[in-house]
Amino acid sequence: MKEKLALLPNSPGCYMMLNEAGDxxxxxxxxxxxxxxxxxxxxxxxxxxxxLISEIRDFxxxxxxxxxxxxxxxxxxxxxxxxxxxIRLIDDKSYPYIEITNEEHPMLVVSRYVQVPKNKRLxxxxxxxxxxxxxxxxxxxxxxxxxxxxxxxxxxxxYQIGLCLGPCAHEHVxxxxxxxxxxxxxxxxxxxxxxxxxxKMQDAANNxxxxxxxxxxxxIKAVNDTTEKQIVSLNDYKDRDFISFSYNEDDIAxxxxxxxxxxxxxxxxxxxxxxxxxxxxxxxxxxxxxxTLLLPEELCFDNQIxxxxxxxxxxxxxxxxxxxxxKKIVDLARKNAIEDLNHYHLLYKSKSEKLIEQIEKLExxxxxxxxxxxxxxxxxxxxxxxxxxxxxxxxxxxxxxxxRKFHLQTTTNDDYQAISEVVYRRYYRLLMEGGRMPDLI
Numbered sequence: 001m002k003e004k005l006a007l008l009p010n011s012p013g014c015y016m017m018l019n020e021a022g023d024x025x026x027x028x029x030x031x032x033x034x035x036x037x038x039x040x041x042x043x044x045x046x047x048x049x050x051x052l053i054s055e056i057r058d059f060x061x062x063x064x065x066x067x068x069x070x071x072x073x074x075x076x077x078x079x080x081x082x083x084x085x086x087i088r089l090i091d092d093k094s095y096p097y098i099e100i101t102n103e104e105h106p107m108l109v110v111s112r113y114v115q116v117p118k119n120k121r122l123x124x125x126x127x128x129x130x131x132x133x134x135x136x137x138x139x140x141x142x143x144x145x146x147x148x149x150x151x152x153x154x155x156x157x158x159y160q161i162g163l164c165l166g167p168c169a170h171e172h173v174x175x176x177x178x179x180x181x182x183x184x185x186x187x188x189x190x191x192x193x194x195x196x197x198x199x200k201m202q203d204a205a206n207n208x209x210x211x212x213x214x215x216x217x218x219x220i221k222a223v224n225d226t227t228e229k230q231i232v233s234l235n236d237y238k239d240r241d242f243i244s245f246s247y248n249e250d251d252i253a254x255x256x257x258x259x260x261x262x263x264x265x266x267x268x269x270x271x272x273x274x275x276x277x278x279x280x281x282x283x284x285x286x287x288x289x290x291x292t293l294l295l296p297e298e299l300c301f302d303n304q305i306x307x308x309x310x311x312x313x314x315x316x317x318x319x320x321x322x323x324x325x326x327k328k329i330v331d332l333a334r335k336n337a338i339e340d341l342n343h344y345h346l347l348y349k350s351k352s353e354k355l356i357e358q359i360e361k362l363e364x365x366x367x368x369x370x371x372x373x374x375x376x377x378x379x380x381x382x383x384x385x386x387x388x389x390x391x392x393x394x395x396x397x398x399x400x401x402x403x404r405k406f407h408l409q410t411t412t413n414d415d416y417q418a419i420s421e422v423v424y425r426r427y428y429r430l431l432m433e434g435g436r437m438p439d440l441i
Contacts, residue, residue, distance in 0.1 A: 001058070005041070008034035012070045013063040014077060017085075019055045026052055026085040028276050029074040031067050046249050049275050052085045055369075068312055075287060084371055084395050085275065095125035095293060096132045098186060105146040105167040106175055108136055108182060113292070123186040125258070125293055126266065138219055139185065142196055143178035187237065187261040190223050197223070237262040239296035242326075243286065244334035245304065246341045247278040253341035254282060257333045259296070264329070269336070271344040273396075279305050283313050290314075302330050356396055362440070371395055374426070374438040378408075378418045386410055388422040392438075 013033045017026040017040075030036030040053055064070040078086050099111040100121040110132045111122070126132035140147065144165055147158035151167050158164035165173045185193050201216035242257040242264075256268040268289075274281040283305070299318050301310060310318040321327040363370050373393040380386040385407075392402040406425065410418045423441065430437060 001041075004059070005034075005038055008037055008061065009063055010034050011063045012065075012067045013061055014070050014074045015059055015061040016077065016081070017052065017056045017083075018058040018060065020057045022058070024077075024081040024083050025055060026083050026275065027074055027077045027081065029067075029070040029280070031070075033061055033063070037061070048085075048250060048273060052275060071284070071287065071313065074284065096129050097122040097124035097126065097294070098132055098136055099123075100145070100179060100182065103146075105151060105173065106179065107146045107149065108139055110136055121183075122294060123183075124260070131266070134222065135186075138193075138222075139182050142193060143181045143185075145175055145178055145182075146173075188263050194220060194223055238298060240298040240300055240326075241296050242300045242329045242333045244302045244330060244337045245278075245282050246334070246337040247274070248341065248345075250274075251341065251344065252278050252281060252285075253337045253344065254285060255333050255337035255340055257329060257336075259329075267336070269340050271340060279309075283309070287313055300326055300330050302334050355393075359396075366440075368439060370439045372436065372438040373440045376419060376422055376426075376441070378415055378422075380413065386413075386418055388418060390422070390426065 010032050012029075012031050014027060014029050015033060015037050016024045017028075019025045028036065037059060040049070040056070045053065062073060064073055096110045096112050097120075099109050101107045101109060102119065102121065110129070111120075124132065126135075140163055144158075144163050146167055147164035148156035148168050153168065155166060155169040156164060159166035159169055165175060165178070167173050181192065197216050197220045201213050201220065204210070204213035204216060238259075239261065240259040242259065243254070245252055245254045247253070251271055251273055253269065253271045257264050258266050258268065270285070272281070272285060295314075295317065297317060299310070299314055301318065301320050303320050307318060307320050310320075319326070321330055359370055359373075371394065375391050375393070376388055378386065378388045388406040388408055390404045390406070392399045394402065404426075406422045408418055408421055410421050427437070429435075
């Protein structure tokens with residue numbers, strides 16, 4: 001290793017740390033490979049980095065022409081190898097959009113895309129999927145487009161109750177007026193919608209249809225709540241994200257205020273652990289985060305990362321506001337990031353640290369490194385409908401994306417038989433698919 005370290009070039013590139021089995025356990029990038037890789041083996045480090053270093057037995061590296069190239073390469077290598085010590089940069093769940101489909105007979109739907117296409121009529125993203133679905137449900141009642149899919153030969157039920165313009169009943173349907181109204185609402189103009197809802201509520205009350213009137217009242221409240229929770233609005237109707245972060249020696253809290261059509265509609269917050277430079281970790285996270293989203297016109301940051309570095313990653317859409325409303329919103333994102341980090345440490349970190357202590361005791365007992373644990377338990381309803389649940393603890397965190405529920409074939413109340421079935425099914429499939437086995441069951 002010493003000889004190999006001495007031969008490292010003073011060039012940008014990516015490095016891959018390997019364990020005793022030759023598995024890639026960490027991938028990083030560097031402006032200067034020699035300085036970065038050597039830094040792991042000199043001086044003191046935090047507990048997580050020390051844990052990584054204790055497992056390193058070798059390393060490989062790839063030289064690139066520029067820092068930008070090393071960033072792209074690192075991103076691709078992490079996706080390929082999924083090293084256990086890298087942060088989870090890739091969110092398995094993409095954010096939803098509200099879409100008016102580009103069809104002869106368009107529909108209003110909630111859509112998700114791994115890569116957002118440019119030729120779609122999309123509004124969002126909506127970090128809260130429930131909000132997106134409720135918005136679509138409301139607009140379908142007020143400004144119906146097509147609901148039947150596929151289009152039938154006879155008028156559909158939605159057409160008969162007034163929730164579809166009825167391409168199944170008419171040869172020519174004019175969707176444009178409703179499309180314009182939907183677009184107007186999704187861009188933030190709620191006046192017409194509120195007027196319609198208030199009128200419908202009054203009509204229902206006059207007809208003594210109080211249950212229906214209360215439904216319209218709830219819709220009005222939902223629209224008003226959405227409007228009232230706006231922190232600030234800008235009158236140029238641009239899409240912007242305001243981004244800041246806060247970090248300590250172990251974790252980073254990233255907070256994004258998402259402005260669409262001049263109004264802040266939602267937020268994205270994430271606390272992640274890091275091993276390398278925190279600012280580079282933030283850039284890596286954001287690059288992956290925006291890979292699956294439609295980039296807004298502007299990305300507004302505070303001054304923790306210099307503008308030239310930001311533009312290297314995200315182009316000329318990056319700004320560091322110095323004054324005015326934009327600066328106030330960036331400061332608000334920073335305030336929220338600090339709060340997120342404090343909240344995480346107060347509520348979750350202490351629990352997590354205690355859990356890690358117990359895992360380390362377990363490692364000493366069994367004489368094996370434990371990075372992934374899968375836990376099973378069974379349940380049934382008075383002896384019928386038996387199921388088994390599985391939770392996963394991976395790389396010092398509970399990984400809810402891997403949680404599973406199994407409907408069992410076992411017909412008796414025999415817990416041992418149920419466990420036997422679920423363990424066989426789980427690990428037979430994992431072995432057949434070449435998946436990663438747990439260290440402990």
